[in-house]
Amino acid sequence: MHRLGYLLPPGFQVIALGTQAVFEFANLVAGEPFYAVDNYALGGGEVHASFGVSVQTRALTARSQADTWMVVGVVNPLAAPAAPELLRLVRKLGAQARRTVGLCTGAFLLAEAGLLAGRRATTHWAHAEAMQQRHPDIQVEPDRIYIADGPVWTSAGMTAEFDLALGLVEKDLGAETARAVAHGLVMHQRRAGGQSQHSEMLKLAPKSDRIQQALEHARRNLAGPLSVEELAEAAHLSPRQFSRVFTAETGQSPAKAVEGLRLEAARLMVEQGRHPLEVVARETGFRDRRHLREAFLRGFGTPPQAVRRGARDAAH
Template sequence: MLRIGYLLPEGFQVMALATQAVFEFANLAARERVYSVENYSLAGGEVRTSAGTRVLSRPLSARTAVDTWLVAGTRDPVDAGAAPALVRALGRAAGRARRTAGLCTGAFLLADAGLLDQRRATTHWAWTDALQKRHPSIQVEPDRIFITDGALWTSAGMTAELDLALGLVEKDLGSDVAGSVARGLVMPQRRSGGQSQHSELLRLAPKSDRIQQALEYARAHLAAPLGVEQLAEVAHLSPRQFSRVFAAETGQSPAKAVEQLRLESARLMVERSRHPLEVVARETGFRDARHLREVFLRGFGVPPQVVRRAARGTD
């Protein structure tokens, strides 16, 4: 049996507890008790959550032995800070475990303990800059759902914690069990760590219905040329007026926004399907597989083949 220990600082984000359902459903899918889950804190006893409720925990000691630590974060990891004793205890405990994961801003605790030095990591998008400033030796990647670097795992915020927990299950029990867990939890899809924390449409956030309609049209017709004239017609504006309003509302040119929508769609096809890259390129509006690779390298720093292998959990 694999013991999963949750390390809970005072005022921890209550969302962390939701990930325990992943291990519950993994036991159901595996039809045996693969995982046991326990809550720990430095002193034990009741620990206050970010919602003001309290949960019981066991005291963390030198004799505590778990397979995997999941370290919860707090609402404000910079102002609140972490108790030095907790940081020291985490450093010792992580050394005795097979792997350690920082949930959301729990990455700050791992970083303060020196566990992430010279490693790749992520956290909630609102705190990536603060993490990088506080720990310059860490390679913070602000636009990832979760990251695995050896025995250290870190996740983006909130629901991305579920994706990390599901990734742990997939690593232990395989993709079939992980898929069963995702279906049981009604998760919309199995998101790999390489996925973005953001949706392009949400990030662009147009203020008017006209620009929103043009973007929705573009996303539904990515294989089409999608020039300014075509999008302007959808928005019932002249091309010049459309370009001006589009840039004012989104901060980008129409051409750049369309490229980002195409890249987002292509990434999802690469991760979820086995289509050849030529097919992915054609379906998402890129000239060919070579053009797709160029845009992937510019956008993600890696070619599409690397993203596909990461999504499948292979080297």
């Protein structure tokens, strides 16, 4: 039995409780109760969330035990300092646990407790700069979904907490179980830790279902040519009408938007380091390795080899 201890500060982000469903479904997929979950707070009792929910908790003490501590964030981590006793307990219990996790701005509490010193970490993009300024001994990476640095894991904001939870399941029970859990939760896409917090699909934000359908078609078929005619057919519009509506809704031409989607997918493949650059180029729709390099220099200001080296160095 793997014990998960959720540490809930006053005003905790209510979305964090939803991640417990990941472990619930993992138990169902595994066919046995592998995970057990308890909620804790300093002093115990009823703790109110950021929005309309209260949770009954156990009292957090030096004798509390969990294999993985899940430290939940608050909406504004800079509003009030954490209680010294809470920091002392997090420091002590985190050192004893198998893993300690900072969900979203929960990373601030880990930082204040000294558990992130000398480590890589991430948090909600809106607070990453403040974390770096307050804790210069942490290597804050604001453009990551989640980061596992040894026994300490941190996630980006909000829904990224689910991606981290799935990462924990994969670590404990394997990739097949994690995929089955994601399928059971009807997750549209399971994001890897190295993926950017900023999604090209979200940035484009089309207003109509037709343009959304065209973008979904593009995302699923990046290896193909993805001409305007093909995308227009997916949207059930004429090429001329499609180009006009697409630009009006997204602020970009179809060609520019497709290149952004290709770059996003290619960067993730490059960082994962599982395929040669020739394969990355082919799978994401670039003509060849040279074309991929040109796109990386244009989009990121650095060649794909440098991105891969950086990801490899950061992992060790």
